[in-house]
Amino acid sequence: MSKGKARPPFGRPTHNLPPRSAETLVAMQKALAFHRQGQIAQAEPLYREILKRMPGHGDALHMLGVIENQRKNYDAAVQLIGRALKADAKSAAAHSNLGNALSGLKRLEEALASYDRALALKPDFAEALNNRGNALNGLARHEEAVASYDRALAIKPDYVDALNNRGNALNDLARHEEALASCERALATRPDYAEALNNRGNALNGLNRHNEALASYDRALAIRPDYAEALNNRGNVLNGLKRHQEALASYDRALALRPDYVEARCNRGNALMFLKRYEEATKEFECLIGVSSDHDYVRGQLLESKMHCCVWDSFDGDTARVATDVRSGKRGILPFEFLAVSPSPADQLQCAQIWVQDKCPPSSSPVWRGERYRHDRIRIAYVSADFHDHPMAHLMAGLFELHDRTRFETIAISFGPDRPDQIRARLAAAFDRFIDVRQQSDRDVAHMLRALEVDIAIDRKGFTVDARTGIFALRPAPIQVNYLAYPGTMGADYIDYILADRWVIPEEDRRHYAEKVVYLPDSYQVNDRKRRIGEPTPSRAALGLPATGFVFCSFNSNYKTTPPVFDVWMRLLRQVEGSVLWLLEGNPAAVRNLRREAEKRHIAPERLIFAPRMKLEEHLARHRCADLFLDTLPCNAHTTASDALWAGVPIVTCLGSTFAGRVAASLLDAVGLPELIARSLEDYAALALTLAQDQNRLAAIKSTLARNRDTFPLFDTDRFRRHVESAYETMWERHQRGEPPAGFAVAPSPPP
Numbered sequence: 001m002s003k004g005k006a007r008p009p010f011g012r013p014t015h016n017l018p019p020r021s022a023e024t025l026v027a028m029q030k031a032l033a034f035h036r037q038g039q040i041a042q043a044e045p046l047y048r049e050i051l052k053r054m055p056g057h058g059d060a061l062h063m064l065g066v067i068e069n070q071r072k073n074y075d076a077a078v079q080l081i082g083r084a085l086k087a088d089a090k091s092a093a094a095h096s097n098l099g100n101a102l103s104g105l106k107r108l109e110e111a112l113a114s115y116d117r118a119l120a121l122k123p124d125f126a127e128a129l130n131n132r133g134n135a136l137n138g139l140a141r142h143e144e145a146v147a148s149y150d151r152a153l154a155i156k157p158d159y160v161d162a163l164n165n166r167g168n169a170l171n172d173l174a175r176h177e178e179a180l181a182s183c184e185r186a187l188a189t190r191p192d193y194a195e196a197l198n199n200r201g202n203a204l205n206g207l208n209r210h211n212e213a214l215a216s217y218d219r220a221l222a223i224r225p226d227y228a229e230a231l232n233n234r235g236n237v238l239n240g241l242k243r244h245q246e247a248l249a250s251y252d253r254a255l256a257l258r259p260d261y262v263e264a265r266c267n268r269g270n271a272l273m274f275l276k277r278y279e280e281a282t283k284e285f286e287c288l289i290g291v292s293s294d295h296d297y298v299r300g301q302l303l304e305s306k307m308h309c310c311v312w313d314s315f316d317g318d319t320a321r322v323a324t325d326v327r328s329g330k331r332g333i334l335p336f337e338f339l340a341v342s343p344s345p346a347d348q349l350q351c352a353q354i355w356v357q358d359k360c361p362p363s364s365s366p367v368w369r370g371e372r373y374r375h376d377r378i379r380i381a382y383v384s385a386d387f388h389d390h391p392m393a394h395l396m397a398g399l400f401e402l403h404d405r406t407r408f409e410t411i412a413i414s415f416g417p418d419r420p421d422q423i424r425a426r427l428a429a430a431f432d433r434f435i436d437v438r439q440q441s442d443r444d445v446a447h448m449l450r451a452l453e454v455d456i457a458i459d460r461k462g463f464t465v466d467a468r469t470g471i472f473a474l475r476p477a478p479i480q481v482n483y484l485a486y487p488g489t490m491g492a493d494y495i496d497y498i499l500a501d502r503w504v505i506p507e508e509d510r511r512h513y514a515e516k517v518v519y520l521p522d523s524y525q526v527n528d529r530k531r532r533i534g535e536p537t538p539s540r541a542a543l544g545l546p547a548t549g550f551v552f553c554s555f556n557s558n559y560k561t562t563p564p565v566f567d568v569w570m571r572l573l574r575q576v577e578g579s580v581l582w583l584l585e586g587n588p589a590a591v592r593n594l595r596r597e598a599e600k601r602h603i604a605p606e607r608l609i610f611a612p613r614m615k616l617e618e619h620l621a622r623h624r625c626a627d628l629f630l631d632t633l634p635c636n637a638h639t640t641a642s643d644a645l646w647a648g649v650p651i652v653t654c655l656g657s658t659f660a661g662r663v664a665a666s667l668l669d670a671v672g673l674p675e676l677i678a679r680s681l682e683d684y685a686a687l688a689l690t691l692a693q694d695q696n697r698l699a700a701i702k703s704t705l706a707r708n709r710d711t712f713p714l715f716d717t718d719r720f721r722r723h724v725e726s727a728y729e730t731m732w733e734r735h736q737r738g739e740p741p742a743g744f745a746v747a748p749s750p751p752p
Contacts, residue, residue: 024050028059040067058087062094069101077101092122096131103135111135126152130162137169145169160186164196167203174470176206176441194224198233205237207441213237228254232264235271242417244274262292269301278308279589296358299325300333307340307559309589310597315563326351331358335463339488339660340559340635345512348658352491352514355463356473362494366475367446373453373478377409378732381449383471384460384485385416387434388424391639392460392485394616397423398528398717400430404725411452413437413445415468442470449476455735456728459495462486479731479741482515484525487638487660489513496741497731499724500524503666504659510743518727519745522713522720523670525663527642529715534621543622544609549578550692553626553649555611555619555640558586560632561594565654568685569630570601576692582626585610616643623647627698628691633681636664645671646715650701652676652691654684670714673705722749 031046065080099114115132133148149166163186170179201216235250269284325332595605653664678684
């Protein structure tokens with residue numbers, strides 16, 4: 001977010017140069033009087049006239065430099081003030097203003113040195129301390145910035161600019177309560193201080209007090225209608241409230257004022273992504289790269305928007321570029337976006353570590369301080385935004401209901417929407433405590449978890465949409481676990497364990513995980529065997545499918561479809577006469593582009609049929625009209641694969657090289673169909689073709705799936721419950737013995 005950092009007035013000139021003529025002194029005093037009144041046009045000629053008579057006149061050079069600073073001609077300011085300091089190296093004001101010019105040029109280390117020279121000459125120079133704080137904040141040295149502002153405020157307690165900038169630095173430190181108090185102090189002195197209202201809005205947003213934040217931005221805009229930063233920040237709050245159309249309008253107003261405002265353009269692209277207007281988002285990110293090619297994460301955002309549209313014109317180059325950025329430590333792509341394109345667990349670890357360091361570093365003041373709790377039952381908190389009609393909720397509902405309440409106390413920490421749907425009611429009844437924390441800050445939630453003496457906190461979001469990793473960065477619980485939402489490492493020291501199986505994380509890949517790996521004996525993925533499949537099964541005609549012919553399907557999100565896999569699919573359509581490919585209708589651009597890609601491969605576009613989104617029960621029912629599910633790579637079907645297998649549709653998958661690319665293999669093995677796991681795309685294509693051409697073999701596999709569905713581990717919720725509870729107990733026992741986290745394997749449990 002833009003912070004609207006206000007600069008205080010430039011320092012006053014000194015008058016300790018050698019004596020000069022009375023005429024020059026009068027001209028200087030007159031020029032200064034004009035300058036202090038803001039009449040630069042009258043002051044500047046007088047300064048220049050003095051310099052004609054006395055080219056080395058330090059005060060005139062200094063004040064001309066101040067004028068250039070005010071005009072944002074920072075190079076000229078550096079030259080002029082540098083000449084002034086040659087005349088008088090002991091001018092604290094000149095050193096401070098040179099720091100301001102260097103700050104304007106983003107030469108922040110040099111600026112800091114200038115402020116320090118000013119303060120060596122004048123230790124009580126409050127303005128220099130304030131501007132020094134701004135330079136430190138620009139260098140991301142936020143704690144030092146706060147200390148510098150505090151020194152300024154010790155000298156001038158009512159210094160509103162320092163109070164505002166202090167609030168800005170505290171916001172950067174996620175110390176939002178303190179930031180709010182600092183901004184309120186500034187506003188008590190100057191109620192019409194638009195910059196402080198903007199920073200106050202940032203603090204309120206950080207505290208999840210979104211409506212109050214909006215009101216604060218609106219107050220700032222009432223004072224300064226052209227305040228682009230407040231419009232951008234207002235858009236960010238609206239985006240967080242899922243009011244994406246209103247957010248878009250706010251970004252548009254900001255960009256009308258400042259067409260080169262890269263942050264607002266990036267945020268506008270994000271709003272378009274939320275609205276599933278992926279083509280427009282692509283254009284926005286392309287425009288942004290044209291203006292600022294190194295803007296953080298924009299290349300990854302562009303790649304993601306293009307993948308949602310299935311635009312593959314530069315797919316190989318785009319994916320290679322973001323991988324190179326990650327390996328060089330750049331902020332090139334978000335971790336979740338990277339899962340869809342990266343075949344390297346090592347690169348995924350690096351990507352996650354870059355993100356954690358940038359956005360959610362470990363707190364220097366952890367909430368949990370090493371205590372060991374003594375409870376009758378182990379307290380587990382599942383922390384998530386998905387306790388509503390969401391794929392993850394449908395997978396986990398049975399586990400929540402089956403937890404052994406004699407040994408475990410379960411708590412839901414919900415920061416997602418409170419929708420009155422059937423699954424929400426079921427989940428609310430499944431926990432010992434169900435706590436809605438939407439209106440609470442990360443720090444408040446962390447302190448709540450500590451007050452509840454939670455033994456094990458499960459991060460059920462990872463780096464997915466609506467994640468609040470900041471809660472875990474504050475270390476509220478002695479044991480913190482990454483499970484299910486994010487199929488990869490979070491790269492964070494404050495996440496102790498990841499739940500996996502030997503398919504998704506082979507032994508040799510454990511080194512690429514910041515967490516300690518806990519191996520569950522079957523599949524890592526829990527499933528709820530109560531999921532209902534709608535009745536009756538719809539007809540092919542009702543679904544837009546042909547009456548006859550083989551139906552391949554792949555109901556993954558469009559962004560998981562990559563050119564190498566699509567090539568295989570098109571070869572299968574050529575080889576299996578009368579066959580069709582049934583895909584999920586994610587957005588109009590993807591439909592149009594996939595059909596065009598089919599034509600390029602000499603496949604009639606009408607052989608691609610798109611299924612609209614519908615309720616889960618109906619979606620599961622329509623699976624029965626498909627013959628074979630084709631998986632994607634490098635990111636597999638996850639919940640989508642469970643849906644297909646639960647509905648009785650076999651899956652052909654290709655074993656990938658990362659967690660996200662090995663999930664379907666894990667599920668197939670746990671349902672007793674390892675023969676459907678191919679080791680290469682060539683084998684994947686050959687296996688799918690064999691099954692499409694050998695109806696007897698396919699029928700046998702479907703019979704096996706139908707039989708195994710109720711007897712094998714994949715859909716045995718209670719078996720999974722016993723295994724995961726064993727994992728939790730082992731984690732807890734290690735902690736109780738004072739031992740650090742360590743990887744281990746859970747032994748298969750005997751039937752109850």
